Amino acid sequence: MKAHPYTCGIDAAIDVIDGKWKVLILWALHDRPHRFGETRRNLPGISEKVLAQQLRELEADGIVHREVFDVIPPKVEYSLTAQGLALNAALAPLAAWGNERIARLVAEAAATAAA
Amino acid sequence: MKAHPYTCGIDAAIDVIDGKWKVLILWALHDRPHRFGETRRNLPGISEKVLAQQLRELEADGIVHREVFDVIPPKVEYSLTAQGLALNAALAPLAAWGNERIARLVAEAAATAAA
DNA sequence: CGGTATCCTAAGGGATACTG
DNA sequence: CAGTATCCCTTAGGATACCG
Numbered sequence: 123m124k125a126h127p128y129t130c131g132i133d134a135a136i137d138v139i140d141g142k143w144k145v146l147i148l149w150a151l152h153d154r155p156h157r158f159g160e161t162r163r164n165l166p167g168i169s170e171k172v173l174a175q176q177l178r179e180l181e182a183d184g185i186v187h188r189e190v191f192d193v194i195p196p197k198v199e200y201s202l203t204a205q206g207l208a209l210n211a212a213l214a215p216l217a218a219w220g221n222e223r224i225a226r227l228v229a230e231a232a233a234t235a236a237a
Numbered sequence: 238m239k240a241h242p243y244t245c246g247i248d249a250a251i252d253v254i255d256g257k258w259k260v261l262i263l264w265a266l267h268d269r270p271h272r273f274g275e276t277r278r279n280l281p282g283i284s285e286k287v288l289a290q291q292l293r294e295l296e297a298d299g300i301v302h303r304e305v306f307d308v309i310p311p312k313v314e315y316s317l318t319a320q321g322l323a324l325n326a327a328l329a330p331l332a333a334w335g336n337e338r339i340a341r342l343v344a345e346a347a348a349t350a351a352a
Numbered sequence: 353c354g355g356t357a358t359c360c361t362a363a364g365g366g367a368t369a370c371t372g
Numbered sequence: 373c374a375g376t377a378t379c380c381c382t383t384a385g386g387a388t389a390c391c392g
Contacts, residue, residue, distance in 0.1 A: 131335030132260050132328060138338070142365070145247050158374050169366060174375060195373045196372085205338070212334035213247060219327035220246030223253070223320075257385070273354050287385060289355060310353045311392085 138183050138209070141176045143168055145213060148202065151186065152210050155201035185209060253298050253324070256291045258283055260328060263317065266301065267325050270316035300324060 128134040139145050143165060150156065150164045162173050177200060180186040185206040191197040202210065243249040254260050258280060265271065265279045277288050292315060295301040300321040306312040317325065 128335070128339055129261070130264070131332035131339065132264070133335065134339050135331045135335035136260065145251065146244075149245070149247065170375065172365060198374065209334055212330040215327040215330050216250045217246035219324055220243070220248065220250035224243055224246065224249050284386060285355065313354065
């Protein structure tokens with residue numbers, strides 16, 4: 123998190139979702155709590171170090187809730203806070219725009235291949 | 238731009254707005270065409286190199302239109318394409334979320350100061 | 353005015369190994 | 373299982389200087 127004084131809302135939002143995997147983590151957690159290893163498996167390519175790092179940052183920013191169960195073997199669950207859910211919802215239009223873009227790119231590629 | 242196969246729409250969208258200044262550039266251009274130097278002045282802290290770079294990328298991604306006027310002294314205008322305008326609109330909810338977040342942070346800081 | 357061309361560094365992440 | 377601890381490397385972006 124930056125030292126605060128943001129120039130605008132977008133700045134503040136980007137600051138929170140800045141990190142290669144953060145929005146994917148948000149999406150991975152959006153429906154129910156998930157355990158660490160479970161989440162890791164849902165994000166092919168991410169390392170343990172980085173997942174832990176990004177989860178801590180999201181937690182510090184109030185986006186993710188971390189719940190530790192004192193059992194053996196260890197169990198930790200991550201879930202979205204109300205703010206996290208709201209953030210996820212705010213990302214929906216952007217996702218929709220991205221999907222349209224993908225469709226456009228695919229269509230263009232098909233047109234090029236046909237030519 | 239990545240090699241395409243995106244995992245989801247968010248990925249594709251982030252790919253486009255990835256770059257420290259891109260959303261700010263989008264915002265700076267949203268109402269009317271702007272010239273290079275004008276835009277630079279509207280983005281305190283950005284260097285000429287980086288502004289040019291990010292503008293080229295946005296242009297390659299079909300977000301920004303670049304129009305060169307063959308006059309002396311040189312004149313170039315940058316504006317948003319239809320896609321760029323749509324992208325900007327898609328960012329609105331995220332900006333709103335960010336503004337709420339800023340308000341929350343400010344309120345918390347005030348509460349802390351009062352204590 | 354509207355850019356390139358260089359050079360450089362800070363830091364975000366990847367790979368791997370180890371631990372309570 | 374759920375993490376730390378290291379080490380390393382790429383790369384985005386800043387500073388500066390020059391060009392058509």
